[in-house]
Amino acid sequence: MSTKAVTVIGGGMAGMSAALALSSQGHAVTLIEQHERLGGKLRQATFGDQRIDCGPTVFTLKPVFDRLFGLVNERIEDHVNLKQANILARHFWLDHAPFDLYSNVDKTCEQVDAVFNAQEADNYRKFASQTQAVFDTLDHTFMQTQKPTPLSLTFSHGLTGVLKLWQTQPFKTLWASLAKDFNSPHIRQLFARYATYCGSSPFQAPATLMLIAHAERQGVWYLEDGMYSLVQAIQRLMEKQNVHILLNTKVTNIASNANGSVKSVTINNAQTRLADAVVFAGDTADLTAGSFGKRPQQAVPSRTDASLSAITRSELATTEGLQLSHHNVFFSDNYPLEFEELFEQQRVPSHPTLYVCAQDRGDAKDIDGPERLFTLANAPATPLSDEVIQQTVSSIPTWLKQYGLALESNVVPKSDSPNTFAQLFPSTQGALYGRPTHGMMGSFQRPGSRSRLKGLYLAGASVHPGAGIPMVCLSGMLAADAVQQDS
Ligand SMILES: Cc1cc2nc3c(=O)[nH]c(=O)nc-3n(C[C@H](O)[C@H](O)[C@H](O)COP(=O)(O)OP(=O)(O)OC[C@H]3O[C@@H](n4cnc5c(N)ncnc54)[C@H](O)[C@@H]3O)c2cc1C
Incomplete structure (x- = not known):
């Protein structure tokens, strides 16, 4: 050497x-x-x-x-x-009570039972062990390995491992798999969102991406x-x-x-x-x-x-009406439409799912006065007109209000869009996650x-x-x- x-x-x-x-x-x-x-x-x-x-x-x-x-x-x-987070994220819908996902499986089951029902709590427990099995199967032989191929992956698992590989469900979409795992459309939507962590659509991504659920359960950390x-x-x-x-x-x-x-x-x-x-x-x-x-x-x-891009809004603002956690998701009421708009129509969704990071909050910390907020809506990786970007950024408080969160900004918010991401990261057209x-x-x-x-x-x-x-x-x-x- x-x-x-x-x-x-x-x-x-x-x-x-x-x-x-x-x-x-x-x-x-x-x-x-x-x-x-x-x-x-x-x-x-x-x-x-x-x-x-x-x-x-x-x-x-x-x-x-x-x-x-x-x-x-x-x-x-x-x-x-x-600092390790206890609550992984707080989830809000227009037509359902909020739901907290915990790193602890028992705690999440209790919460699913309380907010949904006992059958779904049972389904969640099975899902948790399934996602752990997928993660364990792929951690060393796929994620930590130089350029694996389907063949090399099969060889590295040997004959007995083929069944395990099959159980990672590469042939099924994440959405189809979740439809089998859960009865509640809200829980399906919650875990389907993990496809967006790599800029993908849950309607096209393989069910294998469910391993992200286990990765999060192993620990989400706040960097204080x-x-x-x-x-x-x-x-x-x-x-x-x-x-x-x-x-x-x-x-x-x-x-x-x-x-x-x-x-x-x-x-x-x-x-x-x-x-x-x-x-x-x-x-x-x-x-x-x-x-x-x-x-x-x-x-x-x-x-x-191209993978997804985003429109983001950063600000110092006061909030009222809902108790935020550190990571919060406000789901749209039509996920299939949202992803059709993003990937097929290449436009900003008419009502996007919003991720809000309340950066001053921990699991239970409450805030009095202005706080640091970062909101993200998925967007297609394509140049957008200033008008569309401005309209999306300024609609965020209006959308959040529909869930019960009143947000008043103390500053002129700063934002990013496919256009600014394309300038910062050459030749990507704003796609944030590669392929x-x-x-x-x-x-x-x-x-x-x-x-x-x-x-x-x-x-x-x-x-x-x-x-x-x-x-x-x-x-x-x-x-x-x-x-x-x-x-
Ligand atoms: C809004 C947003 C939210 C995200 N949320 C999460 C999250 O919550 N958790 C998570 O894990 N990931 C998240 N991601 C994804 C994560 O940020 C990226 O996958 C990761 O940071 C990419 O790192 P990278 O080093 O591959 O690329 P980049 O961060 O893009 O770095 C590439 C660097 O190369 C430089 N460069 C390129 N060409 C040249 C050149 N010719 N000469 C010199 N320099 C050059 C660029 O300027 C750039 O600094 C998010 C991404 C975004 C944009």
Whole structure:
């Protein structure tokens, strides 16, 4: 094994994880980020001295981060102020009583019994063990493995494991599976929403995505100093590991030598920097768009289908009428229509489901006065007119009022849309999660850590194992492992 000069392109969670892992292996690492700060989609909106997380807000799968910090002999608890949530999320409907989902199965069963009925509580208990079985089947052999295929997955499970794989239900949609598991349309809708965690529709995503229910049950954590404290912690560790971090610097070309392997990157269309290996941790759509030259363009398959985008609203506001938890979901009354509008009609839903993160609240904490709120509605990954965006952002309080939540903003809210996401993350058209996980093969179509171009490695939400901060963190560590294996 030799140590290499490795350039990581992209300072999101995937690129930072790759850089930290590579530095722990002894490589000389340079991390290049085009924006003025690290974190990528993990961002904050600022109102005076108040900061609101306006990217990811749900922190799950802590063991993935334990592993990342462990690579440099550190513990995440010593760097980030973590508190485990008791209530995973509070759910509201227009025609049904609110419902709290807990990390504890018994507590959730009690709640299902009280808010729905005993039969549904029984159904939930079965669902909980089914989702655990799916998670356990796929955790090591799929999520933590370089580019699995249906065949490699079958081999890794052996003959006895084939039945277990079958039980992950790749052939059925999440929606169809939930229709069998629960009688209540409200509970079905609640778990169907997990498909949107990877920018997908529950009407097209495989039932396998039910494993997210188990991932959440293993623990949702509040980061008491905000999600961005995770970026700051990893940045400090990278600095300690002597990772060379270049901000406000855009990679504009990836060049290879005569024998077809990567030899350098060009930054800001001007300066060339030699590299033995490059980890690209942006969206692969930018590679296939030709932004880095001809050879990198052919290094990965191009994709045509786009995952979801979002319209978001961040603000300081007073609320009245409903008791919010930290994570809250206000469901639309017509889920099939909502996803038809998003994916087939490519328009903002006429009545979107809204996710509201009340960032000052814990499980039971009440708030007096203005609080930090972040609201997200799914949107198609397509350019939208300013009028549609403005109308959606300003309709959010009106929609919330229908559920009984009065919201009065103390500031001019800040928002993001497919248009701003497209500007921030090139060639994505605002799609936030790479390729959607649709159909049985959806999970297998993302490229793995190695591209077709020798010396060019991949990490991030558009590659295996997919979107979400723990997943991209895994992809960064997988890319580092691939560089190490090839050294
Ligand atoms: C609104 C929103 C809510 C979300 N909610 C959750 C949640 O609750 N929980 C969860 O787990 N996940 C959530 N996600 C998804 C999660 O944020 C992403 O999957 C993850 O952060 C993606 O990380 P990444 O490193 O792959 O990509 P990115 O964060 O997009 O980082 C890529 C970086 O590469 C840089 N880059 C690209 N090209 C170049 C270049 N040529 N030169 C230099 N730099 C370049 C970009 O500027 C960017 O900083 C959410 C996402 C959004 C947008």
